[in-house]
Amino acid sequence: MKKTIYLPLLAIGAMAALTGCDENAWNDHLDGFDASFNPTEVKTIEYTLTDADYAAIASNKENKALAEKNDAAQALAALSGNKYFTEKISAAEYVPAFLGSTAPYMMYTDGSSIRLTYNISVGLPEEVTESAGAWNLSVSKEFYQTKVWESDENYIVGFAPEKPASRYLATAIKETLGDNALKGQYAIISYLEADQNPIFGNVGGGDEPPAGFTMSDVLADIAAGDGVTVDGVVGGVCGAGFVLTDLSGSIFVYMGGGYDPATYPVGTQLHLEGEATSFKNNLQIAQGAVIDKVGTQEYAFPSPVIYDGAALDAALTRPADQLAVYASISGKVVVSGNNINIEVDGAETAKGSIYYASDAQREALTDGAVVKVTGWFISISGSRYCNFVVNNLEFQTNAPAKGGLAISSRGVAAPVQTVEKNAIYRYDGTNWIVPENFVVLNPGDYTEMGLNGSMTQPDSYLPIFLKQKYPYAKADDVKYVLYYNSGYACAEYIFDGSEWNRFTGIETETSQFVRAGGKWMFDPNVTINLPYGKGQTASAPFYQACVDWVYENKCVPLGDTSIKSGKFWVTSYGNNDYYCGTSSYQNNVDLRAASARAQYSAGWEGYTDEEIVATMEERCDREVFPAVLSQFYPDAKPIAGLQVIYTINFYAYALTPAGNYRTLPCVARYEVTGVGEFTYLDSEWLIGIE
Numbered sequence: 001m002k003k004t005i006y007l008p009l010l011a012i013g014a015m016a017a018l019t020g021c022d023e024n025a026w027n028d029h030l031d032g033f034d035a036s037f038n039p040t041e042v043k044t045i046e047y048t049l050t051d052a053d054y055a056a057i058a059s060n061k062e063n064k065a066l067a068e069k070n071d072a073a074q075a076l077a078a079l080s081g082n083k084y085f086t087e088k089i090s091a092a093e094y095v096p097a098f099l100g101s102t103a104p105y106m107m108y109t110d111g112s113s114i115r116l117t118y119n120i121s122v123g124l125p126e127e128v129t130e131s132a133g134a135w136n137l138s139v140s141k142e143f144y145q146t147k148v149w150e151s152d153e154n155y156i157v158g159f160a161p162e163k164p165a166s167r168y169l170a171t172a173i174k175e176t177l178g179d180n181a182l183k184g185q186y187a188i189i190s191y192l193e194a195d196q197n198p199i200f201g202n203v204g205g206g207d208e209p210p211a212g213f214t215m216s217d218v219l220a221d222i223a224a225g226d227g228v229t230v231d232g233v234v235g236g237v238c239g240a241g242f243v244l245t246d247l248s249g250s251i252f253v254y255m256g257g258g259y260d261p262a263t264y265p266v267g268t269q270l271h272l273e274g275e276a277t278s279f280k281n282n283l284q285i286a287q288g289a290v291i292d293k294v295g296t297q298e299y300a301f302p303s304p305v306i307y308d309g310a311a312l313d314a315a316l317t318r319p320a321d322q323l324a325v326y327a328s329i330s331g332k333v334v335v336s337g338n339n340i341n342i343e344v345d346g347a348e349t350a351k352g353s354i355y356y357a358s359d360a361q362r363e364a365l366t367d368g369a370v371v372k373v374t375g376w377f378i379s380i381s382g383s384r385y386c387n388f389v390v391n392n393l394e395f396q397t398n399a400p401a402k403g404g405l406a407i408s409s410r411g412v413a414a415p416v417q418t419v420e421k422n423a424i425y426r427y428d429g430t431n432w433i434v435p436e437n438f439v440v441l442n443p444g445d446y447t448e449m450g451l452n453g454s455m456t457q458p459d460s461y462l463p464i465f466l467k468q469k470y471p472y473a474k475a476d477d478v479k480y481v482l483y484y485n486s487g488y489a490c491a492e493y494i495f496d497g498s499e500w501n502r503f504t505g506i507e508t509e510t511s512q513f514v515r516a517g518g519k520w521m522f523d524p525n526v527t528i529n530l531p532y533g534k535g536q537t538a539s540a541p542f543y544q545a546c547v548d549w550v551y552e553n554k555c556v557p558l559g560d561t562s563i564k565s566g567k568f569w570v571t572s573y574g575n576n577d578y579y580c581g582t583s584s585y586q587n588n589v590d591l592r593a594a595s596a597r598a599q600y601s602a603g604w605e606g607y608t609d610e611e612i613v614a615t616m617e618e619r620c621d622r623e624v625f626p627a628v629l630s631q632f633y634p635d636a637k638p639i640a641g642l643q644v645i646y647t648i649n650f651y652a653y654a655l656t657p658a659g660n661y662r663t664l665p666c667v668a669r670y671e672v673t674g675v676g677e678f679t680y681l682d683s684e685w686l687i688g689i690e
Contacts, residue, residue: 029176042111049118053098053488055080064098073113074185081487084119084127084506091118091511092522099513099520110515113523119512119633124492125506126184127435127480132185132490134424134482139172144192146635151175158418165191169423170432183429188488189441192418201687213269213294216380220248224278224321236389237261241449242287243324243376244270244388245299248322251276252378252389263359266391269294270674283321287341295423301391304328304374309346310387315377316350327377329388342373342387353385354583360418361390370394373440393638419444424482439469440482455483458491463500466493473500510635524644524672526633532588532651532663538651545573545628546620547580553627554579579603580619581652588655590664591616591654599656613654617685621668626678634676645681654686664689 049057052366058080065075067089073228075088085091095116101104105114121129141157145212148163149155155476159165181187216231230251236243241255242264251271255263264270306325307315329352331344340362342352353363353374365371375390386405392556423440428437446453449461462481475497482490493500514523530539547570551560555568566572569579578596583589593609596616604612628634629646638644649670656662668683 013186015527043108043111043153047117048117051083051486056102056368056488057094057098060094060097060101064100066093066097070447071182074133074135075130076133078107078130078488078490081132081485081489082121082129083489084121084129084620086121086124090128091116091120091509094349095513096520096522099359099515101577103356105520109513110518114513114516114520115510117508119506120509121662122505122507124503125480128490128492128505130184131186131424131426131438131482132434132478132488134188134488135177135181136172136188136190136488137173139169139192140192143168143172143175145173154198156194156418157200158194160194160197162197165193165421166438169427173425181427181432185427187425187427187432188422188482189420189425190420191419192273194418213297215246217247218245219246219251219323222251222276222283224276224283225278229273229275229278230274230285231294232272233297234266234270235299235301236391237264237266238389239358241284243378244272250376251283251285252324252376253289253291254279254287256287257356259356260331264291264293265294267299269297278321280379281382283323284378299324302326307344307377307386309344309348309350312347312350312352315386316384320359320429324377324389325377328372328374329386330372330535331370331387333365333367333369333371335365338357340365342371349383349384351389353381355387355389357390361393364393364395367396421510437478438482439466440464440483446484447665450492454483455485457484458485458489458504461500462491462493466495466500467586470495508635509637524639524642525646526636527647527649528650530587530648530650531544534586536587542628542632543582543584543587545631546573546580546624547577547584549624549627549631550579550582558571566599569603571599576582579616581616582620582624587651588654589616589620589650589666590650590663591652593655617652617683621683622680625668626670626680629670630676631676633678636672637675638679646670646672646678652686654689656689658690664687 023583038310043360058076058078062075064073067073070088071090073260073276075086076094079085079089079094079430083429085094095118099114105395123489134253141301144159145151148159149170150155159168169189169191172191173189177187213229216229218228218230219232222228230246232244232246234242235250238259238261242261243250244253244377245358253274267548269293270473271294272285272289274285276283277286278284281621303326305325305329307329328345329342331342331352333346334341334343334351340354340357342354344350344352353366354373355378357365372394373388373390375388377386377388379387381387419442421444422440424435424438424440425432425513427433441455443453446455449455449465451461455461456479456565464484466473466479470479471561473495477495477497479492479495480490482488492503492505494503495501498527512523512526513520515521528542530542548563551570551574555563555570557564560570562567563570564572565573570577575585578588578590581589581591581596591613593604593612596612597604607615625648629648633646636644636646646669648670650661650668651668652666653661653663664686666683666685666687669681670678672678
């Protein structure tokens with residue numbers, strides 16, 4: 001199969017960008033289109049695929065259908081992140097659909113050609129080339145509720161130590177994909193996980209407390225200034241203290257800003273000795289109390305007091321020195337600096353306010369979200385802000401992104417903080433299993449690296465990450481690391497005993513694609529047209545390269561020091577030679593025997609005119625042309641099962657049998673026999689000579 005391209009020489013440097021900011025900007029660079037954007041001439045270009053192009057090839061509908069037919073759907077999806085072709089997803093098969101559906105290539109007319117440069121994998125294991133195309137899944141709220149916690153009431157949206165992710169993820173993947181998975185395919189599943197168990201139960205609801213611990217019954221009777229001893233259970237936490245409950249009521253224990261809420265989680269039994277104080281007309285235990293941890297138990301809350309707008313306004317005038325009230329408000333989140341307030345419909349003055357919000361709560365409570373807040377109403381500040389220690393959030397709109405605060409329908413004892421994580425599994429034909437030596441980055445890993453969920457320079461980060469994650473790695477250990485870069489990508493790293501080094505296994509390759517019959521197709525065969533005559537910019541670079549080769553390989557060994565010396569085979573103009581007759585001035589092969597003798601008589605001593613012409617033809621065929629082809633097409637390579645042929649159409653100026661000189665067409669053909677190696681096949685000189 002032979003297709004024609006015009007020699008692209010220097011086109012790489014001369015071409016303007018193929019695309020612009022405006023969707024029709026490409027037309028500014030394309031001569032040969034009429035006012036209706038209809039193509040009127042053949043185009044020949046050289047182009048290198050961009051990151052966006054790989055993604056477009058992977059998402060092309062025609063390519064997806066082809067990949068499904070070839071059982072290569074995940075391998076195609078991996079192209080978006082990996083940005084290289086493989087044996088399973090080859091450029092020859094999957095580039096044509098991209099060219100046929102992408103401007104400006106879809107507008108080129110038949111006979112056009114593109115010399116396309118792209119990345120290919122060389123020696124990378126299948127684990128690397130295909131895992132980046134994994135299914136991207138996440139565990140649903142329903143799965144946590146029905147399959148993990150098995151409760152309509154007591155559950156969190158996440159895993160916990162007593163319900164580890166490893167026990168459930170394979171089932172979650174299988175339920176999500178059903179029978180759609182094929183053997184060898186991968187799945188990356190995102191999930192939420194808490195580092196502590198949630199506490200469900202019914203303290204204060206009638207059950208007897210555990211043996212060995214008896215709650216006090218004193219909080220309802222204390223006043224500011226009293227010394228108090230309380231045996232109670234923690235019922236709420238925040239960044240400044242906690243709420244302590246005994247049999248008669250609940251009170252906020254102030255520990256100071258920067259307090260770690262994990263010190264006494266919900267359900268912790270405490271023995272406390274301290275002083276009651278009044279803070280903005282609300283009772284609390286002053287900072288400095290002596291606290292002893294006794295144990296833990298289950299904890300559940302009383303039914304919350306529901307405050308609408310009018311009730312919240314009325315609460316501003318409630319009597320001083322109140323204990324904490326378990327309550328609920330609903331409204332719109334308003335974020336102002338470090339303050340997170342809740343605007344409750346119908347409230348003229350009062351606003352809800354989140355007291356010392358945790359990082360998870362801050363992430364969840366985005367400005368404008370509509371939320372139901374349930375927790376401990378502990379104080380009033382600024383004459384209108386009703387401060388809540390939050391236990392539960394229920395979003396009506398603008399729900400928070402993954403991670404942050406686990407939300408339950410009922411019964412969860414505290415806002416259990418969860419972290420988003422990722423895991424990778426591989427289908428063995430029957431079960432989803434954890435593949436060996438794989439690592440997938442978690443959202444928190446990007447944060448620690450100072451990145452925003454994506455990585456464009458893995459070699460700047462992943463060796464450090466692996467060294468920290470695997471401090472006891474041994475020489476030759478291998479890890480396949482999945483990271484996000486406009487799609488998942490996978491990189492193979494090998495430990496040399498000191499450092500983790502990436503095995504790239506990626507090379508660049510250039511192939512030709514031609515348009516024929518209204519479609520683009522892969523064509524490794526190249527036909528090079530060299531128009532003759534002065535000023536032919538498509539031909540001159542090739543012929544000048546021929547002259548340069550003659551100078552370097554034939555004149556310099558004779559002692560020449562300048563291509564314009566005129567001493568040997570090359571004339572004093574430096575743009576034509578008479579070793580083989582090439583000329584970048586006339587853009588032809590000059591076969592005039594007399595001119596050859598005049599230029600370098602010593603080189604032609606003993607030759608007849610016919611022998612000079614035949615010798616120049618043979619030197620073009622077997623020496624000069626193949627050498628210059630190697631310069632311009634160093635990436636040309638053989639293809640198994642195909643004969644890759646480069647054809648040169650050119651012109652020669654020669655004496656005819658009629659005794660006059662004419663410029664006549666010629667052709668020479670070469671087979672690619674190695675990388676950048678061209679072997680002469682045949683030629684025909686002076687076609688049509690009479």
